[in-house]
Amino acid sequence: MPKPDVRIVQLTGPVFDSLALGDLAGATAAGPVPLTAYLAGPDRRGLWRRRAEQVASDPGSAAWVTGIIWDRQRLLAVGTAGYHGPPDTAGMVEIGYAVDPAYRRRGYARAALESLLARAAKEPLVHTVRVTISPDNTASYRLASQYGFVRVGEQWDDEDGLEIIYETPANHL
Template identity: 35%
Template sequence: MLLMGGDRIDEAVAHAAKVLRAVADRDWNVKAGGLDWSCLKTAEHIAGDFVFYAGQLTGRAADTYVPFEIALDEGTGPEGAIEVIEATGGMLAAVVRTTPRGVRAYHPYPSGAADATGFAAMGVAEVLLHTHDIARALGADAEPPADLCEAVLSHLFPHVPPTPAGGTPWTTLLWATGRGTLPGRAALVPWRWHNPLSLPAGPVVLREVTPAAAMDLAAGGTGGLTWIDGGPFDGTRRAAGMVTKAYFAGVHRPMWGLYAVVRAADETAVGGMGFHGPPDENGCAEVGYDLAEAARGRGYATEALRSLSRWALGRPEVTSLLAVIEPTNTASQGVVTRAGYVRLPDRDANHAYGLHPA
């Protein structure tokens, strides 16, 4: 399973410590590969990221970075730097494990916040990539386990096409972060990772489902969520399968896939909602949704659809939204009507509803 958490941080730190200890007897004052920092400064940066990410979560930073930084004591050498990476990595892993689900803290990409799994993924990415930078300068190999690279890619780089034939998840991650090349792909400059979007919707919150979570849902798992009795419903699992298929086909676009509808009061997932894909050439995006039976009749779907529609219509590439509903599904027709959608000509014997910007 590719979901992110404290165990992934522990695994990445153990890998980094093993790689770095093998070159601890070399000169760490040389520049790390591809960076302007020395190897020792790069190690300090890894530890600083761990503490910084932990501080964002424990401080519940809402709209800025917590104003502090860490530095190695003067005279610290390679072995001491590795010990600091291990210690600070353990701090972040502990914070990730104990941060309540739903807590989000400031991080600029792409929407101003990330949850504990997002900070875990960023911490894993930082230690893997900067360990590579150090090892590259010192003439050592730093390739991590493939499943660890796949977990980072599926969480932070959902926009990156899957590993091509002849490549590995590690070479794909290096390409995705401007550190390597892949046959048939232009250099990715600039590069940026993606943290899942979260949209408030009254009593519920829409949480973007990562490809990793979608794979788990499609396979019968929970997607890392706590579900209401009877959930997730069949439509949510089918939508997760669509995200998974699009991801492996290289056509998945972040924010235009599946969202979990999560009850804000207790962080219980009650359904799924999202898009059938990005807007088409005319700027139309099709929406779909379902709720577990135990969550119906409470207005959750209507509030979630209003929020998701408002967000989508605020995007410059969107000109309209479409919902196609079976004629017998009167409850779903009521949801779109209450959310402001209007009846359109039928589509293949199904009722169609549309919404345009005000």
């Protein structure tokens, strides 16, 4: 199967607000690309609420936070990917990605991860890329380990439970 041609489409405050409410029609009308029911579903609303609040308090973070994994060939939204925010004072960014179950095992997570890593490598303020993964998410761990991520610790997340923390240098070009 050929590698999908994806880009991460950034969203705006109004799109985040609509998705946080589960308003697919409003989010699609306000957004740059057509969205899917998965993106406005109940499992994604917590993410969108956090991003809506984040962008409302720091509009500049919209260029960094979660966007849509857009398949350029199929003209289709297949998941979410982005950073949790701009680089922190130590130059660390944390990434996150999720692929709609209907489109998993087609290379979209890998393509999104590569896109996020490529951007981090070009950003002079980014020195470290972090990802946190549930201990039972072996697919995500296998993917991250192929890109030099190593375990540096663990944390408890109130929404996701125990997470293992992995980091890799940003490898500036």
